[in-house]
Amino acid sequence: MRYTEIPIDIKKTGCADDLSENAVLQSYLLDASESLKGSEWRPAVIICPGGCYARKSVREGEPAALRFLARGMQAFVLQYSTPARFPCALAELGAAVALIRKRAAEWHIDPGNIYLCGFSAGGHLCASLGTLHDRAFLRDLLGGKLGLPEGSWRPDGMILAYPVISSGPYGHRESFEMLLGPDPGQDLLDLVSLEKQVTEQTAPAVVWHTGEDETVPVENAMLFAMALRRAGIPLELHIYEKGEHGLALCDEVTGNTPSRMQPDVAGWLELAVRWIKRRTRDEK
Secondary structure, eight states: OEEEEEEEOOGGGSSOTTOSSOEEEEEEEOOOOTTSTTTTSEEEEEEEOOSTTTSOOGGGSHHHHHHHHHTTOEEEEEEOOSSOOTTHHHHHHHHHHHHHHHTTTTTTEEEEEEEEEEETHHHHHHHHHHHHTTSHHHIIIIIIITOOOTTTTOOSEEEEESOOOOSSTTOOHHHHHHHHOSSOOHHHHHHTOGGGTOOTTSOOEEEEEETTOSSSOTHHHHHHHHHHHHHTOOEEEEEESSOOSOOTTSSTTTOSSGGGOOTTTTTHHHHHHHHHHHHHHHHO
16 A cells, blocks of 8 residues: 655635645555456545534544555545635645546546545535536636646545535534635525535435434435435435434444444445445446
């Protein structure tokens, strides 16, 4: 395995002039080998930890990356800039996807199988790119100002773990205050309320949540899933009965409290791996 850290610089977009930190893409890469079938063209997963857009959860970063790596995928963790106003982190994630696609051959990655995996507010970030990738403002930032090839930042799928989705009655107030400031206009609130932004161009998704989540209500996942369904977007939705917010891997590796060790929920990652592998096979 090779580990590297790559800066993601979006200063040319003009939306990151006041950043106190720069984004870093942490890469965990498996080598190719003639004895390993398919190792020249692996799927890639970019993980976005949660943290209310104010910080990044350590539990939702590297531990998840190493699990995907162990299942034969090239794994990345985007340490996006926090705190930062919209659309700074979104531009960073888009630039990270485009970079991975550009260097796919070097990193033994299938450029048509680049997936996002986001937790909580990181799930909102991933779902934002999955739904807004073709919008004019993002094309201007990434294509016009950064000079990235058209569509190179579009993800091929999303894995959303207890995601923040809606800015409406079920919204997570702290995340949207960090993202938009204390008094955003309704148009901006609607733009980042992602159940309202799903179109036929939205990326396919696996979404999971728990019914006991009191921090980010399960209705966020349900609203997004219904919007995907209406648009005809391929979808898997898993709602588990037990478990609080912030479960991460749901086991002793990331369970910093006993209540975050939920063996009945821990299977979400294997379900996501199977979904990626099924989509990879279907593309061939």
